[in-house]
Amino acid sequence: MAVQPYGLIATFKTAPDLYHAAEQVRDAGYRHWDCITPFPVHGLDKAMGLKRSIVPRISLAGGITGFITGMTMIWWTGQIDYPLIVGGKPLFSPMFAFPVSYELTILFTAFATIGGMLLLNGLPRHYHPVLKYDHIVRGMDDTFFIVIEARDPRFNVANTKALLEKIGGASVTELEP
Amino acid sequence: MSSQAATAPAALPVESADASANKALVVGIVGIAITFAGVLLSGVTHVALSYLVGLTFWTAIAIGMLMLVLIHHIFDASWSTVLRRQFEHGLSAFKWLLVLFVPLLALCFVDGGGLVWSWMNPETVIHGGHTVGHDPLYIKKAGFLNKGALVGGTIGFFLLWMWLSARLRKASFTQDSDGDLKWTFMSRKTAAFGLPIGALTLTAAAIFWIKSLEYHWFSTMYGVWFFANCARAALCIGVIIMVWLWNRGDYKGVLNTNHFHSIGMLMLAFTVFWAYVTFSQYFLIWNANVPEETFWYNLRELNHDGSTNQWWYVGLVILFGHFFIPFWFLLSYRFKVTKHIIRRIAIGMLATILIDLCYNILPALKDSHEDALPFFSLNLLWVATSVIGVGGICVWSYLRSFPTAKLIPIRDPRIGESLTHHE
Numbered sequence: 001m002a003v004q005p006y007g008l009i010a011t012f013k014t015a016p017d018l019y020h021a022a023e024q025v026r027d028a029g030y031r032h033w034d035c036i037t038p039f040p041v042h043g044l045d046k047a048m049g050l051k052r053s054i055v056p057r058i059s060l061a062g063g064i065t066g067f068i069t070g071m072t073m074i075w076w077t078g079q080i081d082y083p084l085i086v087g088g089k090p091l092f093s094p095m096f097a098f099p100v101s102y103e104l105t106i107l108f109t110a111f112a113t114i115g116g117m118l119l120l121n122g123l124p125r126h127y128h129p130v131l132k133y134d135h136i137v138r139g140m141d142d143t144f145f146i147v148i149e150a151r152d153p154r155f156n157v158a159n160t161k162a163l164l165e166k167i168g169g170a171s172v173t174e175l176e177p
Numbered sequence: 178m179s180s181q182a183a184t185a186p187a188a189l190p191v192e193s194a195d196a197s198a199n200k201a202l203v204v205g206i207v208g209i210a211i212t213f214a215g216v217l218l219s220g221v222t223h224v225a226l227s228y229l230v231g232l233t234f235w236t237a238i239a240i241g242m243l244m245l246v247l248i249h250h251i252f253d254a255s256w257s258t259v260l261r262r263q264f265e266h267g268l269s270a271f272k273w274l275l276v277l278f279v280p281l282l283a284l285c286f287v288d289g290g291g292l293v294w295s296w297m298n299p300e301t302v303i304h305g306g307h308t309v310g311h312d313p314l315y316i317k318k319a320g321f322l323n324k325g326a327l328v329g330g331t332i333g334f335f336l337l338w339m340w341l342s343a344r345l346r347k348a349s350f351t352q353d354s355d356g357d358l359k360w361t362f363m364s365r366k367t368a369a370f371g372l373p374i375g376a377l378t379l380t381a382a383a384i385f386w387i388k389s390l391e392y393h394w395f396s397t398m399y400g401v402w403f404f405a406n407c408a409r410a411a412l413c414i415g416v417i418i419m420v421w422l423w424n425r426g427d428y429k430g431v432l433n434t435n436h437f438h439s440i441g442m443l444m445l446a447f448t449v450f451w452a453y454v455t456f457s458q459y460f461l462i463w464n465a466n467v468p469e470e471t472f473w474y475n476l477r478e479l480n481h482d483g484s485t486n487q488w489w490y491v492g493l494v495i496l497f498g499h500f501f502i503p504f505w506f507l508l509s510y511r512f513k514v515t516k517h518i519i520r521r522i523a524i525g526m527l528a529t530i531l532i533d534l535c536y537n538i539l540p541a542l543k544d545s546h547e548d549a550l551p552f553f554s555l556n557l558l559w560v561a562t563s564v565i566g567v568g569g570i571c572v573w574s575y576l577r578s579f580p581t582a583k584l585i586p587i588r589d590p591r592i593g594e595s596l597t598h599h600e
Contacts, residue, residue: 042599042600043600052510056508060508078321087464087466088466089464095463095464096460096461096464098456098460099460
């Protein structure tokens with residue numbers, strides 16, 4: 001039995017071609033597939049049927065963690081670990097813990113956002129099967145691609161190829177894993 | 178997309194605009210008349226300070242609109258082009274706000290002059306028994322804080338705002354007919370010198386009108402605090418206008434989800450900004466713990482016998498209503514782009530801005546123990562009538578300007594980008 005390919009790649013000339021092709025791949029019910037474009041195409045996420053990213057939730061979790069860390073740190077050091085009266089102030093007050101908590105909220109939000117983005121995108125990634133495709137460099141220049149992966153339950157070399165050709169994809173090629 | 182702009186109704190049918198404008202004018206005049214009649218019940222000073230709340234509320238909205246239009250031009254912004262026209266209509270209210278300010282300025286020359294801003298009368302007896310005229314702190318500040326500066330300053334600020342508004346309106350409206358790019362460059366120049374003028378005048382206005390009510394106090398954050406409220410108020414009115422024009426059909430095909438997302442993000446940013454400066458002001462005073470500064474907050478928390486007064490709870494309403502609640506709601510993408518929800522957030526924020534102004538102005542009214550008079554009093558009625566009254570005049574001014582220009586600046590070089598914002 002031949003090795004199952006990674007998937008099929010098809011080429012499109014213009015952003016509108018790709019956009020409408022993506023709508024049809026979406027409507028055909030595929031889930032494990034992607035578009036490769038030289039620049040961001042507004043509205044492509046909708047055409048691909050992508051949901052909103054969950055990165056904002058990860059950011060929020062990071063922010064809340066940062067705030068609690070700041071408050072806890074000031075409370076622990078000032079009230080428990082090394083109680084010292086400074087300027088007649090109470091050993092702990094959320095008032096003077098606020099600037100630190102605020103800064104840590106921002107810092108942890110930034111870390112969580114960047115980290116969440118990298119994690120969800122599977123980055124950094126040193127190898128991807130499309131990199132073996134000869135013409136892929138033109139995806140950074142003037143050509144648009146759709147890749148449908150073999151792990152998609154609807155994937156079938158013959159049928160998927162037919163679909164990609166029907167929606168206007170040129171030079172449909174199998175990708176090595 | 179721009180073909181849709183061409184088919185969108187260009188303006189209100191003139192008759193209906195006139196009818197609603199006249200209705201607003203009647204509401205405005207009645208509101209102001211009731212406020213002035215309140216003098217018979219509550220006396221001049223109480224009504225004047227309540228009227229000052231209503232007047233600064235709408236002036237803050239107008240200043241916010243002016244600053245947002247200037248910021249739009251200085252950044253050569255694109256998405257806000259479709260909304261800018263509505264702010265330009267709103268700017269027409271400055272001249273009426275100046276007219277509405279005249280009674281307060283006139284009171285500076287009546288009965289010793291201390292009816293609104295008590296320091297104007299050197300005979301006013303202050304805490305401790307001596308008079309303002311013999312108060313070293315007043316004498317030191319008198320170079321800035323005097324009757325001529327306040328009256329002249331107020332008139333001067335309004336004239337500057339009217340001048341900037343007139344330049345922006347003329348450039349924008351004329352470009353609709355001739356499409357000349359020079360108007361865009363003229364507005365950018367207006368923005369370049371208008372922003373520092375706006376920043377300095379709104380700061381001085383906030384100090385004269387509001388902060389000087391407690392002239393012993395010090396805060397370097399006051400102008401920034403006022404600016405934050407101005408910007409937030411204008412953004413909220415912007416959202417209300419956007420949803421109103423959308424529901425009426427004017428903005429169909431003009432606005433998309435991303436316009437609501439963008440203005441929602443600005444509202445979130447200015448919510449955080451307001452919280453940042455307001456907390457900084459409180460925190461620095463709390464930390465330094467110097468009586469010259471803490472008295473301002475003490476007045477808003479405690480009576481002379483140490484019991485908690487109503488303003489303490491008002492402060493909590495502001496803390497939650499002006500920061501925590503809008504902050505949490507505005508974090509959500511869905512809430513920002515759902516029209517009835519973002520409008521509700523905007524209305525809530527406007528109400529809290531009004532409470533914030535009450536919190537800053539009304540405790541200047543004190544009883545015989547030098548305690549702040551409670552929040553819940555007849556004065557709230559005069560605040561309400563003056564907000565409705567001044568608001569009626571501002572809405573009238575906006576609706577009168579509305580049919581005189583196209584719905585959106587159709588020949589602005591950025592209009593195409595704005596109509597297809599992130600699409």
